Amino acid sequence: MRSGTILSILGWLLFFLGLILLIPMGLSLFYQDGSWVAFLASSGIGILVGGGLAFSFRPDQEIGHREGFCIVALSWILAAALGALPYFFSGKIPNYIDAYFEAMSGFTTTGSTILEEVEILTKSLLFWRALTHWLGGMGIIILSLAILPVLGVGGMQLFKAEMPGPTKDRLAPRIQDTARILWGVYVLLTLIEVLLLMLAGMDLFDATCHAFATMATGGFSTKTASVGGYNSAAIDYIIIVFMILAGMNFTIHFRILQGKVVRSLKNEELRLYMLVGFGATALIFITNWWYGQYDDPLQNIRYSMFQAWSILTTTGFGTADFDTWAPCAKTVLVTLMLLGGMAGSTGGGIKHVRALIFMKFTRVQIKKLIHPMAVEAIKLDGKKIPQDVVQSILGFLSLYMAVGITATIVVTLTGVDIVTGSTSVIATLNNIGPGLGGVGPAKNFADLPYVAKVVLTLCMVAGRLELYTIALLFVPEYWKDMRRPKTRWSSLP
Amino acid sequence: MRSGTILSILGWLLFFLGLILLIPMGLSLFYQDGSWVAFLASSGIGILVGGGLAFSFRPDQEIGHREGFCIVALSWILAAALGALPYFFSGKIPNYIDAYFEAMSGFTTTGSTILEEVEILTKSLLFWRALTHWLGGMGIIILSLAILPVLGVGGMQLFKAEMPGPTKDRLAPRIQDTARILWGVYVLLTLIEVLLLMLAGMDLFDATCHAFATMATGGFSTKTASVGGYNSAAIDYIIIVFMILAGMNFTIHFRILQGKVVRSLKNEELRLYMLVGFGATALIFITNWWYGQYDDPLQNIRYSMFQAWSILTTTGFGTADFDTWAPCAKTVLVTLMLLGGMAGSTGGGIKHVRALIFMKFTRVQIKKLIHPMAVEAIKLDGKKIPQDVVQSILGFLSLYMAVGITATIVVTLTGVDIVTGSTSVIATLNNIGPGLGGVGPAKNFADLPYVAKVVLTLCMVAGRLELYTIALLFVPEYWKDMRRPKTRWSSLP
Numbered sequence A, B: 001m002r003s004g005t006i007l008s009i010l011g012w013l014l015f016f017l018g019l020i021l022l023i024p025m026g027l028s029l030f031y032q033d034g035s036w037v038a039f040l041a042s043s044g045i046g047i048l049v050g051g052g053l054a055f056s057f058r059p060d061q062e063i064g065h066r067e068g069f070c071i072v073a074l075s076w077i078l079a080a081a082l083g084a085l086p087y088f089f090s091g092k093i094p095n096y097i098d099a100y101f102e103a104m105s106g107f108t109t110t111g112s113t114i115l116e117e118v119e120i121l122t123k124s125l126l127f128w129r130a131l132t133h134w135l136g137g138m139g140i141i142i143l144s145l146a147i148l149p150v151l152g153v154g155g156m157q158l159f160k161a162e163m164p165g166p167t168k169d170r171l172a173p174r175i176q177d178t179a180r181i182l183w184g185v186y187v188l189l190t191l192i193e194v195l196l197l198m199l200a201g202m203d204l205f206d207a208t209c210h211a212f213a214t215m216a217t218g219g220f221s222t223k224t225a226s227v228g229g230y231n232s233a234a235i236d237y238i239i240i241v242f243m244i245l246a247g248m249n250f251t252i253h254f255r256i257l258q259g260k261v262v263r264s265l266k267n268e269e270l271r272l273y274m275l276v277g278f279g280a281t282a283l284i285f286i287t288n289w290w291y292g293q294y295d296d297p298l299q300n301i302r303y304s305m306f307q308a309w310s311i312l313t314t315t316g317f318g319t320a321d322f323d324t325w326a327p328c329a330k331t332v333l334v335t336l337m338l339l340g341g342m343a344g345s346t347g348g349g350i351k352h353v354r355a356l357i358f359m360k361f362t363r364v365q366i367k368k369l370i371h372p373m374a375v376e377a378i379k380l381d382g383k384k385i386p387q388d389v390v391q392s393i394l395g396f397l398s399l400y401m402a403v404g405i406t407a408t409i410v411v412t413l414t415g416v417d418i419v420t421g422s423t424s425v426i427a428t429l430n431n432i433g434p435g436l437g438g439v440g441p442a443k444n445f446a447d448l449p450y451v452a453k454v455v456l457t458l459c460m461v462a463g464r465l466e467l468y469t470i471a472l473l474f475v476p477e478y479w480k481d482m483r484r485p486k487t488r489w490s491s492l493p
Helices: A003-020 A022-031 A036-056 A065-083 A085-089 A096-107 A123-151 A171-199 A204-215 A226-230 A233-246 A250-257 A261-265 A268-290 A297-312 A327-339 A352-370 A387-413 A418-429 A450-464 A468-472 A476-480 B003-020 B022-031 B036-056 B065-083 B085-089 B096-107 B123-151 B171-199 B204-215 B226-230 B233-246 B250-257 B261-265 B268-290 B297-312 B327-339 B352-370 B387-413 B418-429 B450-464 B468-472 B476-480
Strands: none
Touching (some): A003 A022, A003 A036, A065 A085, A065 A096, A065 A123, A065 A450, A085 A123, A171 A204, A233 A297, A250 A261, A327 A418, A327 B418, A352 B065, A387 A450, A387 B327, A387 B352, A387 B387, A450 A468, A468 B352, A476 B352, B065 B096, B065 B450, B085 B096, B096 B123, B123 B171, B123 B204, B171 B233, B268 B327, B297 B327, B387 B418, B387 B450
């Protein structure tokens, strides 16, 4: 392990984050909300520690696989450590574990909160909270479409060939190309959403914060009542549209902007995503209608559609307390929680492409019983999927269940009831936000014991980094074995 | 599809079941409990319909794969249809759907009941209820160690080579050998348990019924309070030992009786099974101690151990209302529910061997991230596992999740709450018996809506037949395509 390379890159990360912290500081001075000292101190720590590391260590020309995993995992862990400081220094979240939970929830675009009342935060802190989502979302797009495909994690190799840009395997040019193209899309969509939300009646501040949280499929709102607090059909529908866009693979947006509309819409994963989202909306609508949840069918469709897409895309915004809905609607929502967004989006969860490949794989297995000798390849969008990608995806499912069950056992060990315990794990592991019971949409994570909060923070980062990245750190071989892998990354600039 | 063969074999099944129904009829006459007419009528129907089919159709010389699946699936479906008649004719269970639920719960060795009070049944009906378990268990041993390995279902191919007896691929001699050897073990263990339970104070009737339910990992008791109704430490510990034995692969018992003790105990699946069972006991013991559930540690160990093994082996006997235990103990029990017994036992669930292979597979996938080019085979007991077995097992997990989630959505659609809904599916799909909430150990399935009961009945048979067998019937290709598979079964005698 070349720790110099790792420390240097992480140093740069902290340094830039330190600089970014000056934005909410400026905002604090502008609003005169008194939080500027907290931001200044945090920024100073980021710039000093980060700058110190960045200038003390020089990255190698080559970055190996193993360094790559370490950098990815530590990026989120350290970003949250620094990002938690403004909450902590301002005294608004007096316990650092809580502040860390909130910051990790931001950077992982989860949206679970330990705040009983969001409004106790100053405007600049609310902005920082939304900004952590947006920055985390940027990180995730690059991670899932440029870094994980090269590292070969959890079937993301699938997207190796799909990436825009000329270089497919050398990481640094790849990251640069991807960042330029996809962040462009990300910024553009965010701007459009801000404008539309303002047209629908939000002020610039709220519109920006909500657009950040939507595009990152995060879910932090500037109100405790979340999007429901605005009680505006226009706002609800605008956010629904942008949640749907944020849960889509960003290369699709890029292709559509290039004019390749028809080809992009033929994407099998996209079709499943739309089918599941609107199918779930219909199922929840019928359930709500059957149990007389809403008198007005227009209101019913609005709340059902919002909640279905909010949960499916793992955004987690709320316009209704779905914990009071009929059991079937809740079961559907929990199923959506597991599924999550499309791969290459800012959404979390298992991802539709994996579910699709599971289904195809299972169908092949069933068919094999009839024709034991037949060999059938699994195809996606007409292309054969290599065996090792299928296996990587199946391994992901297995790991996912193991992590989920273990985390639930530990969380319930702290005395949390079984519904709260299991859905809090699902809500964090899939980067959604709210769960059911004690962590339902009208509640928050404040009252959970600290052991549970630490486990759930781990769940957020493990889920966000597609499990393998974090699991790897617990394999002794990763640390011991110094043999060099064959695939190489090029040096960063 | 050669339907003549299928009808003939199913005819024989019903015919023999008709004959077996004369046993509880005799018992009814002996106890003068008035149920003999119900048994006589049921027996008559079985003998007439079954005999009619058996003598009208002649089986082919060869039985193909596809006929095999059909026979297996219809065996349980028809056995329950006939087995439900005594409950229905006697008027003790006046609704046929309920009676069918109870009979399917018996033959699938599930042990879920729709009876609010078991004691309303006459002695002969209680005996029939226990007997359906025992017969179902016999069926399962043959199914999992002789039939499914040849059909190649869900990784059970693993046990193709392990079977005692000279013939490994030809089904009829294989079934005969397996039946002779393993049923010998099954009967022997049942007899020993009956004797021990009588020594511990049960009368012959109760001892027989409980031994039937234990060896089949079924869980029907002759008391509503289940085994807890006897309040005897000796009975509890005897049943614990026999539950552990019943949840083990029966070839291990056979090998141990042959004197190959050391080799048998080196079995990796057995080690995991013991580790999980006693590990869970310890975890539940600690939780119960921490939350002050029991004052007396001896009582705590007794109840914790009983419940851990009862659930892990999918027996489902109760000595304590674990729904009132601390959340962590319940989470552990739900995890045990999913795991189930060893393959080749009468237990249900995913089976330890599959969990073991999942874990090994996932470990290989994680290691691949460090050495992408390395090829590592998955080994079990020192032997390499063929790729197609691993895939078959991974497909099983995927199918399992899909069925579980779909069933939970449908059950909660009927208005059942989410804990009751999800655990009722887990309890039936894994052939356990009780779940949590409305179907907790102190409650029963009586109050569920009929739609839910039908879905759960389907779950029982789907889970029991390792999902693939039932899933196959829903694949159009299975019905359309008449090409002959390569592997052949020999004719039945």
